Amino acid sequence: MILTIILIFIKIVIVFSVVMGLVAYIPYVERKLIGDMQRRIGPSVVGPFGIFQPIADGLKLLFKEEVIPLKADKLLFVLSPVIVVCAALLGICVIPWGDYFLVDCLGKPIISLGYIANINVSLLFIIAVSSLGVYGIVFSGWSSNSKYSLLGGIRATSQLISYEITGSVVILTVALSAKSLSLVEIVNYQKSSVWLIIPQIIGFIIFLICGFAETNRIPFDLPEAESELVSGYHTEYSSMKFAMFYMGEYAHILVFSCLIVVVFLGGWLPPFNIFPFNLIPGTLWFGLKVSIFVLLFIWVRATLPRVRFDQLMNLNWKILLPVAFANFLISAILVIAF
Amino acid sequence: MLAYIVFILSLITIISSVFAIIAKKPANSIIFFLIIFLGTAGIFFVLQAEYLGIIQIIVYAGALLVVFVFALILVGDIPVYKKNPLKLQKTFSIILVLIFITIFWSQFGILLFLPGASNLIKFKEASDISLIARLLLKDYLLPFELASVILLCAIIGSLYIARKEAD
Numbered sequence A: 001m002i003l004t005i006i007l008i009f010i011k012i013v014i015v016f017s018v019v020m021g022l023v024a025y026i027p028y029v030e031r032k033l034i035g036d037m038q039r040r041i042g043p044s045v046v047g048p049f050g051i052f053q054p055i056a057d058g059l060k061l062l063f064k065e066e067v068i069p070l071k072a073d074k075l076l077f078v079l080s081p082v083i084v085v086c087a088a089l090l091g092i093c094v095i096p097w098g099d100y101f102l103v104d105c106l107g108k109p110i111i112s113l114g115y116i117a118n119i120n121v122s123l124l125f126i127i128a129v130s131s132l133g134v135y136g137i138v139f140s141g142w143s144s145n146s147k148y149s150l151l152g153g154i155r156a157t158s159q160l161i162s163y164e165i166t167g168s169v170v171i172l173t174v175a176l177s178a179k180s181l182s183l184v185e186i187v188n189y190q191k192s193s194v195w196l197i198i199p200q201i202i203g204f205i206i207f208l209i210c211g212f213a214e215t216n217r218i219p220f221d222l223p224e225a226e227s228e229l230v231s232g233y234h235t236e237y238s239s240m241k242f243a244m245f246y247m248g249e250y251a252h253i254l255v256f257s258c259l260i261v262v263v264f265l266g267g268w269l270p271p272f273n274i275f276p277f278n279l280i281p282g283t284l285w286f287g288l289k290v291s292i293f294v295l296l297f298i299w300v301r302a303t304l305p306r307v308r309f310d311q312l313m314n315l316n317w318k319i320l321l322p323v324a325f326a327n328f329l330i331s332a333i334l335v336i337a338f
Numbered sequence B: 001m002l003a004y005i006v007f008i009l010s011l012i013t014i015i016s017s018v019f020a021i022i023a024k025k026p027a028n029s030i031i032f033f034l035i036i037f038l039g040t041a042g043i044f045f046v047l048q049a050e051y052l053g054i055i056q057i058i059v060y061a062g063a064l065l066v067v068f069v070f071a072l073i074l075v076g077d078i079p080v081y082k083k084n085p086l087k088l089q090k091t092f093s094i095i096l097v098l099i100f101i102t103i104f105w106s107q108f109g110i111l112l113f114l115p116g117a118s119n120l121i122k123f124k125e126a127s128d129i130s131l132i133a134r135l136l137l138k139d140y141l142l143p144f145e146l147a148s149v150i151l152l153c154a155i156i157g158s159l160y161i162a163r164k165e166a167d
Helices: A002-037 A053-063 A074-094 A122-131 A133-143 A147-178 A183-192 A201-214 A239-264 A282-303 A309-337 B002-022 B026-046 B050-075 B087-112 B129-139 B141-166
Strands: A098-105 A108-114
Touching (some): A002 A239, A074 A133, A074 A239, A122 A133, A147 A201, A147 B050, B002 B026
Antiparallel strands (some): A098 A108
């Protein structure tokens, strides 16, 4: 009993530190890669290849003066970056990142499973938790008492709510195909049949677009459109609170990449269950697939221009949502028929 | 152990519901509302009814409260009364609430901390989605559909009222 609790605690510490390390280093990779794509050097001064740049940035932000606007709503102003970070990070605790493995514990082996918590509705848990992130954004916009922040907050909220609906319909379709709402069960289903990206390719594309919109990334980064809104809902934030918004954004990207890998790309499973592939441990496969999606986020940022707000809404309500519903109905009919 | 967690969560929920009512700014009320929903969801989680807890968060915190937030942003700040016009009611209501809390907790608390209570308050069946689905879509299909029809009527009615004013 106590050993199990200690094991869970160790797993929490490991997963959390890995995630925080990645959240610190994804911006570095992003700056370096975008630098390469735009024929610049990118960060290169701090350490070899600028590898200590995130640490330097973090220290700089930590020592900056904190400014709270005079007419801001203090409670909400302080609380909203916390909500953003918590909502983004909470989802990671139900993501399965590997198959079971044996831990040698005082001479006797204990089977440990590759996730922190396995609740039987973990897919819904991620939707629920990420929907709470809206509050951080809308309250940061409202409490700053600045028109740029307010407009950014309103834009972010309407964008998040509308894309959440489409994403949830796709998630429902996937749950229908796999006949379970548990992420572990969905991976096990993909082990026995094919990866869900093959039957659900339309759902996969729609979900990927929703992911870009929900993480407020280019081409859907209207809430923080620099040319119109200074920097959107976090215009008035400074010092560590500003850094927390960035942490929230990158943690959100990471959780979304994990989710799409688990749901559509077979999680920790190797692409083919034959000799050279199944030698590599599952967690490594999982990390490889997740990093592909994180790189895709960066690549898209370097490539695409920003869309207009009416284009964003039209894309969701007139194209993605009807297609997602049609996909849902057809999948439901096929599931019942076969 | 379980009983203590339920006790603490219910304490948080009750205190924040009081604050949601007496908060001066509507925005703070919404934050306390959020804590109420999360606390209730937490109680469901402790009772191993994860599905209900998550639906609580998705429906109430994720959808319903966002509408309140939008109303708050569109309406803007409501002027705060310097002098409370409902002073008498406030005193009475505080006394009544205190009496209610004492009665409720003296009963509920005893129930909660009885030996073996932690076995009583687990309802594992509530986390079984297929069981819930069978209940909703097979055994109680008619009430379930009736509820959705009522909701549809409410949506159409509110749209009709809103449209009439616009024309």
